[in-house]
Amino acid sequence: MIIAGSASQNLGAKVAKLLNKKFASVDTWKFPDGERYTRIKDEIPDEVVIIQSTYYPQDENLMELLFLISTAKDLGASKITVVTPYMGYARQEKRFNDGESISAKTVANLLEAAGATEFITLNIHEESVLDFFNIEAKNLSAMAPIAKHISTIVEDEPIIIAPDKGAFPFAEEIAKLLDCTCTYLSKVRLGPDKVETRIVDLRCDLSEDDLKKHSNVNIDSVKGKEAIIIDDIIATGGTIINAINILKEQGAKNVNVSCVHPILVKGATIRIYAAGCESIISTDTISSDTSLVSVAELIADALK
Numbered sequence: 383m384i385i386a387g388s389a390s391q392n393l394g395a396k397v398a399k400l401l402n403k404k405f406a407s408v409d410t411w412k413f414p415d416g417e418r419y420t421r422i423k424d425e426i427p428d429e430v431v432i433i434q435s436t437y438y439p440q441d442e443n444l445m446e447l448l449f450l451i452s453t454a455k456d457l458g459a460s461k462i463t464v465v466t467p468y469m470g471y472a473r474q475e476k477r478f479n480d481g482e483s484i485s486a487k488t489v490a491n492l493l494e495a496a497g498a499t500e501f502i503t504l505n506i507h508e509e510s511v512l513d514f515f516n517i518e519a520k521n522l523s524a525m526a527p528i529a530k531h532i533s534t535i536v537e538d539e540p541i542i543i544a545p546d547k548g549a550f551p552f553a554e555e556i557a558k559l560l561d562c563t564c565t566y567l568s569k570v571r572l573g574p575d576k577v578e579t580r581i582v583d584l585r586c587d588l589s590e591d592d593l594k595k596h597s598n599v600n601i602d603s604v605k606g607k608e609a610i611i612i613d614d615i616i617a618t619g620g621t622i623i624n625a626i627n628i629l630k631e632q633g634a635k636n637v638n639v640s641c642v643h644p645i646l647v648k649g650a651t652i653r654i655y656a657a658g659c660e661s662i663i664s665t666d667t668i669s670s671d672t673s674l675v676s677v678a679e680l681i682a683d684a685l686k
């Protein structure tokens with residue numbers, strides 16, 4: 383049986399349909415004081431899959447997920463596979479400054495304590511977060527369905543661009559599938575709130591000091607090309623907008639943007655289009671107007 387929380391109802395229904403499994407009827411709402419109520423209205427079998435992304439409002443979606451897991455456990459499920467297509471708090475996987483919470487670890491501990499016996503997520507921001515789990519924890523990649531969609535929108539051979547080095551493996555994965563080139567931009571942190579993005583040629587690796595010396599490292603391979611940016615997350619859009627500006631300056635024919643998790647806060651969508659991007663393509667790990675690619679098949683295959 384597939385059980386979905388309110389943040390992943392559509393995706394959960396698609397997964398249930400693909401697997402030909404029962405999609406549980408779940409009631410969730412908020413009491414007037416803000417507390418969350420959940421009720422699974424079907425009888426709980428021995429094995430269940432619970433799907434819930436924990437994006438905004440993160441804490442409410444997480445509490446709902448914890449309630450669903452512990453209810454399934456209380457009511458007799460012995461195998462509880464938790465699928466969190468987008469895992470909130472995964473960006474705080476270590477103590478960057480003294481005294482900070484390692485939020486990702488707390489979330490992993492909570493899911494397990496509630497009764498999860500297996501954990502599945504997609505393109506988690508830091509793979510090391512999986513090590514916080516004592517149960518089996520898997521990280522799926524949405525690059526194949528994203529690449530498939532990209533192949534339907536490009537006319538010429540594209541160049542795949544990662545907006546920072548951390549996203550380069552995604553660009554490589556897509557470039558391999560589409561048999562095209564890829565590169566990455568370099569994100570340099572010049573001060574606490576100041577991030578500058580510069581372009582680096584294919585697989586050439588400059589140190590941050592070198593980048594500061596060479597204010598404009600040129601790249602000819604983007605000129606006249608259809609550039610496709612790929613990142614795991616778009617939140618405020620700041621990283622992507624920097625990248626669009628650079629690619630346009632470098633003479634890209636056009637720029638499309640893709641990501642797995644469309645958090646898209648603070649007017650990111652409008653600001654990204656205003657920067658001159660043709661289209662934003664994302665998956666449905668978080669439901670958004672940009673969710674043109676479904677990860678339902680990927681999740682269903684992992685559950686088989």
Ligand code: R5P
Pocket residue numbers: 545546548549613614615616617618619620621622
């Ligand atoms: C950072 O390393 C991530 O991969 C994304 O690039 C980042 O979270 C995007 O954030 P924003 O859209 O706010 O620039």
